[in-house]
Amino acid sequence: MGDASVKIFTAKKIITMNPALPFAQAIAVRGDRILGVGTVEDLAQWGDHELSEQFKDHILMPGFVEAHTHVMAGAVWEFPYVGFYDRADPAGRTWLGCQTIASVVDRLAECERDLNDPDQTLVAWGLDPIFLKGERLVAKHLDQISTTRPIFVFHASGHLATVNSEMMRRSGIDRHTPTPGVAKDADGEPNGELQEPAAMSLAQDGFAAIGVAMMSPNAKWNYAREARNCGVTTIADLGTTRLAMDGQLEAWRQATDDPSYPARVVVAVGHSDFGSENKDSNPMVSLAVRLRDEEETAKLRFGIVKLVLDGSIQGFTARISWPHYVNPPPGHPGNGLWLIPPEQLADIVSSYHEAGLTVHCHCNGDEAAQVFIDAVETALQRHPRWDHRHTVQHCQLTTTAQYKKMAALGMNANIFSNHIFHWGDQHASITVGEERAARMDACATAQREGVKFSVHSDAPITPMGHLHTAWCAVNRLTASGRVLGPEERISVAKALEACTLGAAHQLRLDHDIGSLEAGKLADFAVLEKDPFEVSPEELKDIPVWGTVVGGTPHVAGST
């Protein structure tokens, strides 16, 4: 900040997201803030300046704001990727998708040769057996790689892992293991697949690895690098209880205080069940208030609390209203799971609401959304408060009536648009059926009903990339190539607004970020093509040069 010198960046075009001056050619920066936007001539009135033509062939727009991701998006890159789709790592290297069992085995064999310590567990992630044709990958395939080194492969769903025989031997997993979820073959021998956390946790060395990685400084850096690579300048790590743990706040400070750390981070306090049966002593309220009031810096922000109310739609654990799921697996109880007792939610929301915090609540199903909306209404009746910006996260099946109510209550929405592409086909055929799938992730309804909204990736659940997420909201194309619910498509302009100002608003940062105008932070996404010039179908393919955060350029793909 202390730097008083003025730098003027010129660009092929600057998209400001400021309706009073939508486009410009130049932007002046002093310290980490924008001095002005306009022409070089206009900006010369600020006196002596350095003129940078670094971006003269690029498009500048406000840095994207990704209001729902997890630092785990950075942690997973501590381990090799064996998913089906190509995926770029934080260093910008593209990992080709493994489309057969043989290619999974080849990839892992290559990584195995690179490990020096013969006892080190080989951990990998991203496996998605739904896409792999033929037989299922099991321990015997992984045994081709090593019979002496433990191997642990996390599936993309996060619910399963596959391990080799050596991992089972070292973990004491055998035909007598009673833990549910230890899959066994016809002869009663475990086949290496561990379903759900209780079974996965038996292979402790592998299961614990990602949790350990999440705490590491490197994960925090890779998280921001991944953001930078797709033009995101502010990322929200939406919900952790780890801030209460020794050293984690300091670790975030250390990373974000480094001038070369390429992103701003909002770390949301995860509501914990701890103490919730006694609302007078919700210890997370004082933690969240203290962080917001005493610990914020330019690149590390607080003030958001995250609640999780239900499960996921593709896991059939989201709470959805009648007629519930169209084609659930055998034995399914009919509806999803609550993660917080519904009648307790109003008290929990009130405790944060009264402390002036903003509550973001994971609600995939519409029944969950209704319980949250009702809880916010109760909190408002008890304690009227303007401009709280409480936000429904995921908001996947939220109805028109619910959006109307959210608008009336001053609530925001963060819509999981990436689902349209990744699971849209399954939602139409298996989870909620055609009609409701067509109105899932209803950006157009949110817009029509006057709800301020954003869209998100929930990385690492789906890859971070706001141009891709905007593309989903604009085109609503599924993986099979069909348009799912054309009426819910929104314009490119509206999608870009959702990815900038919309997200900044629900993070309570729109006074600082989200548009390019005098006084705001100098955070830009630097694009190779103009999103208003390419066809809407090409939005996701626009190359990203990198970002500018607080006036400092960060080129994509660097380490």
Add this chain to the structure above:
Amino acid sequence: MQPSEGLMEVSVIGGYLGAGKTTLVNHILRQASERVAVMVNDFGEINIDQSLIDSRSDNTISLTNGCICCSLVDGFVSALESVTSFRPKPTRLVIEASGVADPGAVAAYGHGPGLALDAVVVVTDAFRLCEQIADPLIGQTVVSQIGAADVIVLNKIDLADNLTAAKTELAKLNPDALLAYASHAEVNLDLFFGREVVRTSDPTSHVGKFESRTHESSQPIPRAALEALVENLPPEIQRVKGIVRLAEAPHVAMVFQLVGRNWELRALADRNNSPDGNRLVVIGPKGSVPMEWDNALNSGK
């Protein structure tokens, strides 16, 4: 069989919000005659008595339905690890699941390293049960919890005016579970401590039909009479436990444990807090548990 030496037995306490889980945990802490570690949602509600609790984990633990795609599984596994590393080692871990958690899913952790799952105890609110089961929002949650139980504690019977309806519902939802009635969650711990012996061999199914009976008497019993009693047990009885006083040493309360045909007697550790008289719980398949033991127990008279 009894868990092998050094394993910590795990009791999972589930049940919907407000049913009395915390009250039951407090009751366990007051009554237990062994070293108990607890993992609960809210330590603020636990009456911590240093003589009863060996250790506690300082970690925040959220025992709910979380998973990586919906909410990160934060802390639970590491909290479990730290509990198993407590020294001196507790012999039992009592886990209180959250009010909406599926206790069966929590119990799945009870087979982890160093652990042996004992029983899943689900506390229900006799006063509100029928209303909860019919509730469109929480009905399925309550029903699933009951379905996961080895032992159901029908609590708050002092408040309920219609126990029959609640009993009928429970019998329908989980006919295999042992049903215990309580107010203020005061139940005989022998009903669910040491239940692993009556688990069926299929670990995925819950306990088969069984029953348990408590026999009490006031006079010390001669050792020979006790031995005769054990000798004459029906072969289906696999488990007896409780506290007896022998006529040969009436001032010492002894813990009696029978597993299969093996049994032992050892002095109760906490002598200041030992009950008078004999109290034995006999557990076996339905119909096999002797009705008339009290006379035999009193044979020393």
